[in-house]
Ligand SMILES: Nc1nc2c(ncn2[C@@H]2O[C@H](COP(=O)(O)OP(=O)(O)OP(=O)(O)O)[C@@H](O)[C@H]2O)c(=O)[nH]1
């Protein structure tokens with residue numbers, strides 16, 4: 001066995017994430033115990049913790065049918081079961097997209113979404129929230145044979161007439177082969193199920209791995225959600241070719257349509273040339289076989305316009321056999337270990353960097369803010385101690401004077417507070433304007449308008465126009481929102497400056513907020529739509545019309561999702577703008593009051609001065625301890641963040 005398999009790397013990654021989680025939890029609990037948790041820090045730490053808890057790593061397998069996707073999944077992830085977990089056989093096998101994951105709240109089961117749901121409104125994501133829509137089969141984990149039999153349902157098909165198949169958007173009657181089958185039988189076999197969810201307590205799935213197996217035969221095109229969200233959301237996509245078929249026209253089509261356009265820094269894409277065991281000719285020397293494999297790799301790479309180093313030759317089937325029989329020599333020959341280590345090298349560091357960056361940003365923010373608060377507290381107490389120290393031995397007149405001074409400061413601050421409240425009202429009005437542009441109500445209204453317009457138009461130009469209007473309105477709303485964001489930030493910056501100048505509050509630089517990435521995402525969706533439908537004829541058949549409509553529904557739910565995220569990030573940002581100011585103002589007010597109380601007390605009895613100074617000294621030590629503890633906790637989180645997989649420390653030091 002090689003020293004690092006994907007399975008090992010992923011386990012390291014999970015251990016790293018769990019160690020980080022424990023430390024961030026410690027920070028949150030400590031803040032709560034010390035009563036230092038303002039609502040905003042609490043919320044952001046809670047979000048970070050739930051992201052870490054629900055963190056998933058999504059790996060998708062895509063290819064034409066029978067290239068060995070399911071077999072490769074069996075070989076990489078399920079060889080410990082010493083059998084085929086996913087059905088794999090000649091011809092079309094996997095009939096619907098299949099997600100493998102583990103949710104401990106549910107029983108181990110296979111859940112299937114009937115194909116009939118294609119004519120109902122709602123995306124797969126919507127159906128996932130409706131448990132009744134699925135047909136569930138429990139998985140008997142104690143019997144390999146039972147389990148395989150249950151999973152055979154992934155290959156279920158059923159015969160339907162042409163109209164039904166077309167209503168589901170599954171066939172193109174213009175296709176010669178389809179027409180031939182229909183003419184001969186009057187019916188055609190279509191997948192029985194639309195989507196499958198396998199809830200399975202595999203150790204890797206338990207740690208957040210999600211595997212997506214897809215059906216071949218260009219079935220991807222019939223489910224917009226695969227193109228729009230499942231593949232773009234995958235952290236790694238493996239595209240399979242087979243050595244026995246070479247690179248066919250449909251392989252190239254799938255590659256160009258669904259994989260090549262999906263990119264991004266955090267995404268790994270690997271091309272696998274499977275079934276190299278077909279080239280293991282016993283009459284040839286190893287060197288000759290290697291040369292033949294290298295030749296095929298080079299020509300496949302050229303056809304896909306990729307460097308040859310990105311194409312990994314393997315034999316999935318023999319690798320499964322080798323792992324089951326623990327035959328290391330055979331395993332090496334299948335070259336699966338090379339693919340696994342390439343996959344883990346591309347996949348895990350990227351994923352870890354993403355998680356580390358977002359956690360680091362939140363923790364730093366919370367720590368900086370809390371430290372600032374504690375330091376202000378410390379400085380104020382120090383001032384008081386100094387003031388009281390100077391008082392020792394002074395006469396009543398001086399104390400009288402101090403009392404007047406404290407009162408005056410207090411009154412000035414009260415006037416400042418009135419201004420603060422007035423500005424808060426302006427802030428609230430600006431936030432209302434922003435919500436008017438960006439808010440979900442506006443987006444839903446546009447979606448509804450566009451849907452109605454699309455339903456009415458029988459011509460593809462009409463459909464295109466409705467969509468163009470839809471996208472241009474969305475863009476206008478985003479522009480207006482950007483302007484609002486700029487105004488709000490400018491106002492808050494001025495307010496911070498004023499409070500800093502007039503009352504000596506710490507100057508905070510309000511965080512920036514940009515909507516550019518949402519504009520980019522909307523532009524991407526628009527591009528996908530245009531690419532798909534620019535080629536339509538001027539007159540639409542009812543099937544095409546329905547397909548367009550369904551595509552729009554998925555697109556719309558994606559747009560709604562984008563705006564939902566934009567809204568929630570904007571709300572978080574608005575809180576981050578106002579909460580530090582509120583906290584500081586509250587703190588300053590308390591300090592002023594404490595000072596007034598203390599001077600009043602001294603005024604009443606100058607002899608308690610020493611007691612009061614001792615009290616303040618103790619309070620000062622306490623705050624200094626808190627600052628130190630917070631710094632220690634921050635260092636522990638930073639240590640966890642800086643550990644890299646393969647670095648054995650983090651697994652133990654949690
Ligand atoms: N010789 C050989 N056959 C393989 C290899 N991998 C898979 N196969 C065979 O190829 C056929 C198809 O494999 P599957 O795993 O079902 O392929 P798939 O890509 O999942 O196909 P669909 O589910 O139909 O999209 C099966 O008969 C496998 O046994 C391999 O490495 N070598």
Ligand SMILES: [Mg+2]
Pocket residue numbers: 069070071087088093094213214215
């Ligand atoms: Mg399959």
